[in-house]
Amino acid sequence: METWWDHSHDWSAAMSGYRLFRRDRQHRRGGGVVLCIRECFDVVGLEARNDKVESLWVRISGKANKASILVGVCYRPPNQDEEADEFYRQLAEVAKSSALVLVGDFNFPDIPWKHNRAQRKQFRRFLQSVEDSFLTQLVREPTRGGAPLDLLFTNSDRLVGDVVVRSCLGQSDHKMVEFSILGEVRKGTSKTAVLDFQRADFELFSTLVGRVPWEVVLKGRGVQEGWALFKKEILMAQERSVPTCPKTSRRGRRPAWLNRELWFELRRKKRVYNLWKRGRATHKDYKAVARLCRDKIRRAKAHLELNLATAVKDNKKRFYKYINTKRRTKENLHPLLDAGGNLVTRDEEKAEVLNAFFALVFSGKTSCSLDTWYPELVEGDGEQDVALTIHEEMVGNLLQHLDVRKSMGPGGIHPRVLRELAEELAKPLFIIYQQSWLSGEVPVEWRLANVTPVYKKGQRVDPGNYRPVSLMSVPSSWSRLS
Template sequence: MDDRTLVFPGYAIKRKDRSGRGGGGVAVIHRIGLSAEPLTVPSAGSPLETLWIQLTGRRQTIVGAIYRPPSGPVEPVIDDMRDQFAYVISRRTPVYILGDTNFDALQATKPGVKEYSRLLADLSLHQLITTPTRPGPTPSLIDHLITNKPDLTFDPRVVASNISDHDLIAASVAGLKCRQQPRTITVRSTRHLDQDALRLDLLLADWDGVYRADTTTAKWDAWRSVWSPLIDHHMPVRQIRIKHQSQPWLNDENVRAAMDVRDSARLDRDRTPCEETEREFRASRNAVKTAQHRACAEFFLSSYRRSRSTTWRDIRRFLVCSDKPQPSLHSRENLQSGWLNRLNLHFAGVGSAVAEGLAASDTGAPLRPRPPRVVAGAFSPRPATLPELSTALQRMSSSRASGDDGITIAMLRMTFPVVGPHLLNVINSSIRSAELPPSWRAAAVVPLHKGGDTDDPSNYRPISVLPVVAKLFG
């Protein structure tokens, strides 16, 4: 499974895969707002699997993920642990080591546990988890959280997990919190929209100002003066917080029912731990996975039957993520550092920079003769008809993008039977007078990251979003 199919919105992944065909390995998932770099730690080549990253910021911290296979000799693993732990501690930064050691801290007499405990004591390391992490008939504490700064760590805990044999271990660390700024967008709310009422109000509105205006710009302003108040009333502008949408197939009735059975089986196993309740819990947990796979397949099958373009959009949205996290252009850091102004100045100066480069490369050699330009002076576009305007609107894509006027294709399609004739008057006036309202030429420029350094403005491609009416006119 590559990084593109490990979808963790808002997070990045560092991984170290296990060599061979068996799969597996260790990984660290961290919030994008944390600056993390891989840390190379010498290893003795034992079966111990480790991955180290260093967090750089206000307080540097080292985080390690470890896994020890349950089989094999213990002595080489202990020696390797000692060398790696001593190396990261010598960097004099807080160290946090998490993972499955397969050393049961509740069974001090088991092979290797005594040596492992002595190793932690010799290096002044503290293992903070004290309750079993692998429940069942014979609970065990094999998932550990090790640190050299227990005073900076609070609330170590075990969180019940119904999707694995192991429960989760968690803790809060002082000085490492990276508050993620909520992302908000402005949308037209359609929650309480009555389309018939909207069309009726538009039908009863006074559109005479459109027909009395002398210029195309005045006609468009009159059209907007009628349109905007009614749209604001029926579809008010609201700001909403963007949250990652969970997989829609998880709302399937069969999946929810299987999850309820699994959770009930987990409670029964915790109340009465024995082989029978453990077997029932495992069976119910496997049933949840089967139900999820079936619901996911059915979701994409129905999506494919409806529209192939929708299918690929859903695949990119729910199953595949980009290789690199996309930068947030509207984060607090970017706004405070004048990042948007830097982008604007770069895009505005690209044309002059290219012209200067071409002028500098001009050798003065005569250009080849160009063929004569033939211009038909008799060309004159004819006014459009209402059916032609309706057909052009229906042929436009179903994009939800809008220009500065906030008008979308869906809004025009929904209200076209009422506003179509008035809009046609404005468009035909523009054709006859060869006048284009200034607002139709104003585009919202959206920078898209092409790749490379996110702090380099030349690594962004500007996309101009024109008003929908301007696209319809063209």
């Protein structure tokens, strides 16, 4: 709520053990915001860039590998129109922080936050801005006069908890909103291990796999058991011949445009800068080196982006990888409405809602008959010619043409491994595929997929506005052999 403080007050409202941050309204009565932060925290107050928006921001430094938390308090006057653009511009800017907590009196009484819908145009614009910034509103009870005027936003579900609406404080007509900042957001460090193919020994890999007598190992085995044995042997050989390395985070990754020449230019720029600071070079010398370095970086970026755009059809993964590095925030899945109309915010609950919806609309029926899909597998009266279904050469040809830039899916076998060892793996995969076709059985792992919901259009709280994209195990695409 607003403080109504101004410079005429010469008293201090700071509490013992707390550091006071305040921002008063300029040239008008009312308004004003204040923050009290415990002195044990390392806090830096951020300078306000715009006097039209009544907000106050501080950054609480994280400890160890914890990320800093941006905490803000805002007061939005009722029927605010003149400063609306500045307000939404600031909201979009602060939402780029990796850990954000925003509280305040926003004066939006007619928004039913349970359904994230509004009738008035001004309210709809606020909701759209909140959705575009991937913020979650956590206050579900009225805070003044039966309406939730005081709101709490965060961009991480694990950052804020224990949200409770208490009684009014003193003579105020606003209820207190009590919550805890859990501080569990960590910096962008990854413990995920990925295969380091640059240091891989594929000759050793090929030798280890070639020693396995596949016909003897897979003889008399069922499809499920045969696939399990095949995968076990491949992963054992892979562990000995392909080392792993930690997956680099966005901060630790070298820019794609940074080549050897630019690396030396940047080092030269830094060296001249240090000389200038020590008085051993002129400012003109440093500016000349900085200008030359800046021009080369711009040309390198333009050349890289041109190459990515030209080769986007052949290498989409590299193109979108570069695009994602330009995004300053990671898109979190927006809260969803379950079947009962309740808004769910936890990741597990969102997964259950989407899983239930995708399973509801999924149809096991197919509009195509077998002879339409695989005409070469059907002869005469519709019986399948099993003997001509799959050949070892077909399997080897498919393995040799795999796209190594694709992900390996839940199977755990990378396309690069399958293509490098196409000659050695053609026979065991041919045996497994043929057994699967003859028995009508498919390994359980081939029916698993990593499903990612992709937002299409409409309201983000509606599960029907998401499209499922599945990443399956590479060998599970055996139907392409036909």
